[in-house]
Structures are given as structure tokens and as C-alpha cells.
Amino acid sequence: xxxxxxxxxxxxxxxxxxxxxxxxxxxxxxxxxxxxxxxxxxxxxxxxxxxxxxxxxxxxxxxxxxxxxxxxxxxxxxxxxxxxxxxxxxxxxxxxxxxxxxxxxxxxxxxxxxxxxxxxxxxxxxxxxxxxxxxxxxxxxxxxxxxxxxxxxxxxxxxxxxxxxxxxxxxxxxxxxxxxxxxxxxxxxxxxxxxxxxxxxxxxxxxxxxxxxxxxxxxxxxxxxxxxxxxxxxxxxxxxxxxxxxxxxxxxxxxxxxxxxxxxxxxxxxxxxxxxxxxxxxxxxxxxxxxxxxxxxxxxxxxxxxxxxxxxxxxxxxxxxxxxxxxxxxxxxxxxxxxxxxxxxxxxxxxxxxxxxxxxxxxxxxxxxxxxxxxxxxxxxxxxxxxxxxxxxxxxxxxxxxxxxxxxxxxxxxxxxxxxx
Amino acid sequence: xxxxxxxxxxxxxxxxxxxxxxxxxxxxxxxxxxxxxxxxxxxxxxxxxxxxxxxxxxxxxxxxxxxxxxxxxxxxxxxxxxxxxxxxxxxxxxxxxxxxxxxxxxxxxxxxxxxxxxxxxxxxxxxxxxxxxxxxxxxxxxxxxxxxxxxxxxxxxxxxxxxxxxxxxxxxxxxxxxxxxxxxxxxxxxxxxxxxxxxxxxxxxxxxxxxxxxxxxxxxxxxxxxxxxxxxxxxxxxxxxxxxxxxxxxxxxxxxxxxxxxxxxxxxxxxxxxxxxxxxxxxxxxxxxxxxxxxxxxxxxxxxxxxxxxxxxxxxx
Numbered sequence: 001x002x003x004x005x006x007x008x009x010x011x012x013x014x015x016x017x018x019x020x021x022x023x024x025x026x027x028x029x030x031x032x033x034x035x036x037x038x039x040x041x042x043x044x045x046x047x048x049x050x051x052x053x054x055x056x057x058x059x060x061x062x063x064x065x066x067x068x069x070x071x072x073x074x075x076x077x078x079x080x081x082x083x084x085x086x087x088x089x090x091x092x093x094x095x096x097x098x099x100x101x102x103x104x105x106x107x108x109x110x111x112x113x114x115x116x117x118x119x120x121x122x123x124x125x126x127x128x129x130x131x132x133x134x135x136x137x138x139x140x141x142x143x144x145x146x147x148x149x150x151x152x153x154x155x156x157x158x159x160x161x162x163x164x165x166x167x168x169x170x171x172x173x174x175x176x177x178x179x180x181x182x183x184x185x186x187x188x189x190x191x192x193x194x195x196x197x198x199x200x201x202x203x204x205x206x207x208x209x210x211x212x213x214x215x216x217x218x219x220x221x222x223x224x225x226x227x228x229x230x231x232x233x234x235x236x237x238x239x240x241x242x243x244x245x246x247x248x249x250x251x252x253x254x255x256x257x258x259x260x261x262x263x264x265x266x267x268x269x270x271x272x273x274x275x276x277x278x279x280x281x282x283x284x285x286x287x288x289x290x291x292x293x294x295x296x297x298x299x300x301x302x303x304x305x306x307x308x309x310x311x312x313x314x315x316x317x318x319x320x321x322x323x324x325x326x327x328x329x330x331x332x333x334x335x336x337x338x339x340x341x342x343x344x345x346x347x348x349x350x351x352x353x354x355x356x357x358x359x360x361x362x363x364x365x366x367x368x369x370x371x372x373x374x375x376x377x378x379x380x381x382x383x384x385x386x387x388x389x390x391x392x393x394x395x396x397x398x399x400x401x402x403x404x405x406x407x408x409x410x411x412x413x414x415x416x417x418x419x420x421x
Numbered sequence: 422x423x424x425x426x427x428x429x430x431x432x433x434x435x436x437x438x439x440x441x442x443x444x445x446x447x448x449x450x451x452x453x454x455x456x457x458x459x460x461x462x463x464x465x466x467x468x469x470x471x472x473x474x475x476x477x478x479x480x481x482x483x484x485x486x487x488x489x490x491x492x493x494x495x496x497x498x499x500x501x502x503x504x505x506x507x508x509x510x511x512x513x514x515x516x517x518x519x520x521x522x523x524x525x526x527x528x529x530x531x532x533x534x535x536x537x538x539x540x541x542x543x544x545x546x547x548x549x550x551x552x553x554x555x556x557x558x559x560x561x562x563x564x565x566x567x568x569x570x571x572x573x574x575x576x577x578x579x580x581x582x583x584x585x586x587x588x589x590x591x592x593x594x595x596x597x598x599x600x601x602x603x604x605x606x607x608x609x610x611x612x613x614x615x616x617x618x619x620x621x622x623x624x625x626x627x628x629x630x631x632x633x634x635x636x637x638x639x640x641x642x643x644x645x646x647x648x649x650x651x652x653x654x655x656x657x658x659x660x661x662x663x664x665x666x667x668x669x670x671x672x673x674x675x676x677x678x679x680x681x682x683x684x685x686x687x688x689x690x691x692x693x694x695x696x697x698x699x700x701x702x703x704x705x706x707x708x709x710x711x712x713x714x715x716x717x718x719x720x721x722x723x724x725x726x727x728x729x730x731x732x733x734x735x736x737x738x
Contacts, residue, residue, distance in 0.1 A: 195627035196441065198541040198565030198600060203628070267426055268542030312520055314540035316563070 008044025013348035014364035028414035052084025052372035054354035058303035064093025069305035069392035075114040077391035079418035081326035082374035090122040091149035097122035099141035129153035147174040167223040182206035193262040227251040231276035233286030254302040270318035298353040305393025323393035330403035371414040380406035439566040454729035472501035475532040495727035541565035571604025594654030620644035
């Protein structure tokens, strides 16, 4: 299949190139040009053509939580949001701790033929932090990394051994930095807002102590570590120093945390009940700046569909998480506009930056690269309403907001998998 | 930030959820109204018809004796029908959700929901979903707020001290877990009390508590010096021995109120406690029963204050 995407503003975050032109797609790959007539032409005049988004954390809720969302609904949401690759954390039910589960997930995703799905395997059996999973078998089944999702390992001995074992085979480990004991029962940033609202707090040092432990273990083991969902200025500073030191580390931030702070909890808005908790304005500013200066490698949606019943509860009892696949692009554009970044640099944190962490050849527009592409209008308004979201998760702190950025078409491996009617 | 959910479009009290964010005039209106009701409770016929024909549902998801009883008495003195639900023992244990419970009661023609819940913010959630003619009164939510307790504390202070403008108030004990402390502090700062001190070990103070407008002391002698009002907080049994405190005995030694420590306060200082008291833990019996204590009048005032709140939010106008 040959497709010509004609006359768009072609933005390649990997090279920083941003110019008007055509993009040629042939047999699932981007090519320099072709002579024969294209089977399809997509008119991209006035639109941006960019690599499809790569989201390093999107919960598809299968297996186990099909009442919250299904693979179908969430894969639809992904491509409608311009996401062409996504990594899904292992916190399904049962967790992704057996090759059979991973295999089934990949098969189901493949059959749907929408976004590429990269499963992240459980680091320990049932995410219980006690026994290592069969990492080599899980990797053979398609796991790209190993993680504990939101469940930290309390036993530092197990954590050390898990990192050591992963390092043996060169598997990357993706971890959130959170001290189990310090974060226990906490539901909000331990600061003035939580004090005023009477909500149990999670102190910043619940993150930095755990991060210090992780970094020290990276020094000891040489494991490739990706730190998920940074939440505080202090954690950013630790990551900056670790990178300067030359440790094999990378990190991401949830896109909501770039825009919101604990002030947004307002009067107990359970849509702002997120994991990690939204922290202070100062922390938010540090995260937004670190994403721009490259200390943070990429932004993720941390897509978590939650059913309405689980959000219509008192703040502390509400299930944490927000829907995000369809908001990742507009919220990234909003961040870039606020920091006055060039579009190529803005998009890098959800394309080439994420591709580098994932170790995949997508995330760029260059001859030979997979034709995973998004065509979007960066100015078109997108009003966030439950009806506008294809995801089964309608839970968003941005409900009612008008954002900018609307996807016209999404291509995965040279196939048009989404088109705006 | 959305509009304050307890006020209607005209700035009148629609629900009472927290003292925080209430204008000074509203607080004064409640205290003045309570004062006018104080006489009713001493009459032979202790009833006024302000809530005649209305239904007040006491919805307690957490056990309570004093607060529930005083709300019941207050509602009855306003001629309302009162229905007490001990929800902890009924539908919630069968898995019914909070909002479903409220919707069912709403279908039984409720006018006022008096809600106590272990989770901070629960009454806000209910207030968001009730019908326009229904009113929610927070009777204590998690660590967040206990506004009628705060108001009766303010009433008590005004009764004995008249003017807030020169007062030094010491709040002593487990501020971290205390909704009573938060409500009182918001009320005092709104009414212009110039010095509010919180006295507690670091383990019982929430992060950034100074931002509430209080001075932090760790030493009882420093904190009690020249205080006009001493408010003792209850220490829950389960918090006495563990990571927050080593023992009830040591707490009494360091932060318990004794006659000897109270002597540092002003000679006419009043001593308050929201109850139930732990004698010999946060307060010595000689102080609790002594001449400075206004702990029992607090309970009496609580009825007038709750009558005032219910008549203002739901009274026949």
C-alpha cells in the first residue's frame, strides 16, 4: 500500500526539522519518494504531520477490569488521540506475571490492528514484592521491560536482587519511586492543602528516599532504570544529578502533573485523585521545566480508565487515576505553548524521547522508519466532554475544558487506523 | 476554583460543610441566632415551629453519641421530624454506595441531612448530588471539619469573653487528626482572634499548619502563658502507643492539662474540651471539674447552635 500525505507541515522531533512538504508511505515504512501513483492521498494542507505518539503508560484494563474498559474501547481511544505505540503496565488482574497472559494480550491487541502494544511485565510474582517473575520467559513472550506499576517493593533485599537479575539479561526496569511505609494511607501531597482539607498526606521524601535507594542500587548493579511518574522538584534534582553522573537512567512524568497542582483539588474533586498525588505549584513548575530541558525524557498519559462509581466517592476512597490517551496530545501542546517551545521540541517528549526509552525505531519521520504517523490540527478546539472521549474512562480533571489540538488521521505501520469523520 | 458549595447564588447558607470560607457576617448571624434560641431551651415548652413539617435525617456513618443526640434535640425543638440512621450497621455494610443511600432517603422526602462520615469531604460529595431544596449539615468528616462543633466553641468563647479582638487561644493536643481543631481555628481567624496557638509534639501536627494562621508551640508552658482560652483536644486510644506517641502517661506528663500548668494562663481563662474526655490523658480531673472548666456549658450551647444552623439553612422563611 502506497500512501501520500500531501502538503502538510512535517515535523520531525528527532531531527528538529519543521517544514512544509509531503510524506511518502510504502509497505508500512516511510520512504523518500515513489514514482507510481499512490493508492491513497491524504490532504494535509494546514495540518501537522508528525510521528505518532508513544505513550509509556496506558492501562488497557485487560485482563481483569473489563467493566472499567476493554481493549477495543481503549485501542480506539489511543488512535483517536494520535497514539500509535503504547506500553501497558502490569497492574491488570491477574498481573502480567506469566508469559501466557502477555502472549494473549499481544495477540488480542494485534488482532485489533490499531496501536502497537508493548507489555511491561511484572517484576515480582503478583506484584507482591517477594518472588521474581520468570523474566527471560516474559521477555520472550514480548515484555519490553519489568515493573511494579504502583506497588512498591518494601523489602530492599528483594528490590536489589530483582534489579540484579534484570541487569544480568540487560532488561530495563521501570519503577515508580515511592516508599511503601511513608506513602501508606496518604492520598494527597503532604502540604497546606492536605492539611486544610484534612486529607492524609504523602510527603515529598516518600519519593526522594525511594529514589535515592533506587539510584544507589543502579550504581551497585548497573541496571537500566526508568523512573516513572516523577512528582516533585526534589526528585527532579536527584534525577538531574544521576544523569550528570552518567548512570543508565531515564524518567517520565504524567502529563496531568505538568499542568495541575494540589490547589486543583478544590473542594475534594476526586478527578484530581491521582497516583502519585498532585504536588505543590513549585513542584509542578519544576516538572514542566525539567520536561523542557530534557532532565525528564518523556511525558506519559498514565491513562487509567475508572468507572463513575469509583470516582463518586469521598476523595480518599475514590480510585486514583485519570483517562489520558485522548488528552496526551492536546495537553502536550498546551505545555509547549505555555513554555513557548518550538513544535518539534514540544512533540519530542511524546515521540522521539519516548522511543529512546522504549528502544524502538519509531518516533521519527525519516526514510526507513515505521510509518506510524499522526496528522493533526494544532489549533482546532477540543472540548473535553464524556461524549467526546472514546475511552470508556470519562474520568478527567479537564472535563469541561476547551483544549487545542485535534487528530485528523492516524497511521500505524502504513495503515490508516483512524480518520476524523 | 469553583464557587463555595455551601453558599447559594445570593451568598446565603445553603449547606453547612465547613467554617472555612464562610464570611464573618454568616458566622455572626449563626451565633446571634443561637443566642436567641438559648432562651427557648430554658422555657417550659421548649419548642419553636421553624422546622414544622420538615424531616431531618441524622445520617451517621461513624458512631457518635453527643453530636447525634444534640442534633436530634435541636431538630425536635424546631418542631422537625427526626429520623436517626445508624448507617454503619445497615445498608453500607450490605455494599450500598454513599450516594445510593442518600438518594433513597431523598426519595423519602428529606429536607435536611446531618452527615457524619469517616472520610474527609464526604458531605461535599453529598451536597453536590442532593436536590435544591435539600440541605446538608456536616456533623464531622474525617480530619477535615466539624463546623457545628467549631461554632459552639466560638459561641462558648463569645459567651464568656465577649470580644474576639484581644484573645489568646491555645489549642492543645492531637491537631493532626482533629477536625474540631481545624474548624475552631478557621472560625477564630475569621472572627479576628489575634493569637491562636497550637501546642503539640511534632508528630501530632499536620504539615504546614502555620498556613492556617496559627503559632506553633511545643512547650505547654510557653503555649499556655497568658492564654484566655484553653481548648483541649481528644486523643484517640489507638494513637496513644505507637509511632506517634510512646504512651498515654508520657503524653499526660508533657501535654496533659493540670492545675499547675493552667496557672500560667490568665486567671480568668476558660478550659474547653469537645468530648469525650480522657481524664488523666489530656486533662486532669481537677481541671475538667474545676472552676475554669466550661465543658458542660459547651454541650448545652451546642443545642442552641445546632438549632440556629438548621433554622438558617432550612427554616420556613
